[in-house]
Amino acid sequence: MNNEDFKSGFVAVIGRPNVGKSTLINSLIGQKVVIMSDKPQTTRNRIMCVLTQEDAQILFLDTPGIHKPKHRLGEYMVKAAENTLREVDLILFVVDASEGFGAGEEYILERLAQVKTPVFLVVNKVDKMSREDLFPIIKEYAAKREFSSVIPISALKKDNLECLVKEIKALLPEGPHYFPEDMVTDQPERLVIAELIREKVLHATREEIPHAIAVDIEEIKQRPNEDVYVRAVIYVERDSQKGIVIGARGALLKEIGKMARLDIEHLLGSKIFLDLWVKVKKDWRNKEGSLRSFGYD
Known part of the structure; x- marks a missing residue:
């Protein structure tokens, strides 16, 4: 492949705590890089994970969940997540289809209104519901703001992840290999x-x-x-x-x-x-x- 056709870019993965952001990134990378827990607010640092394919290198930034902080650690976590939004080529706003729209999602959408970066709505955990129940949820989010793409997935079951990657690559700019092909994270x-x-x-x-x-x-x-x-x-x-x-x-x-x-x-x-x-x-x-x-x- 001609190097001029190679794409690369930075993709922030954001969302309310416990919607499956870490599970999504681990499934995309193909191995465990970021920790997973059923308890909210477990990701504390911004962790970069690298997906390298023949025609692209996608640098995912797994951010702490955006939430209203209760202590200095919480303030650090939210600041790390919000700073990421201004540094990337694309934002994946991950939501939990099984829980629906709530105050946490409203809080994040208010922050997304302040950035010009393209946003994909990634509707996770669709394996827990029927297609008929899914459509009203997507419609509700689409009424709140315009998304560059809306992609239903199941991170745990790895359903529709190929489609997600294809959509991401279509939006990324031409760019270099930032990291070696066998590297999956920038963390020590x-x-x-x-x-x-x-x-x-x-x-x-x-x-x-x-x-x-x-x-x-x-x-x-x-x-x-x-x-x-x-x-x-x-x-x-x-x-x-x-x-x-x-x-x-x-x-x-x-x-x-x-x-x-x-x-x-x-x-x-x-x-x-x-x-x-x-x-x-x-x-x-x-x-x-x-x-x-x-x-x-």
């Missing part, structure tokens, strides 16, 4: 490992605990027996949360480690010895020094 290895561990904590714990959790990778080293030693600290905000994460006789922490180790081994392609610790850093979500130390600049 340590951050991806920390996020995989945090995902397992989210799955294993409940209620307010997940949002009080941060993970710091203190050490990664190759050992003489050829496995990789990873020491990670799970930070919580209160002593009571520490006890919950550890569990009775350390059972929950052991389960978290077991699940995380499998994902990290898949990521690194080698055996892992995962050394997990739990520590308390009181009220870290409202302290700028703590936010910076965990990579939320």
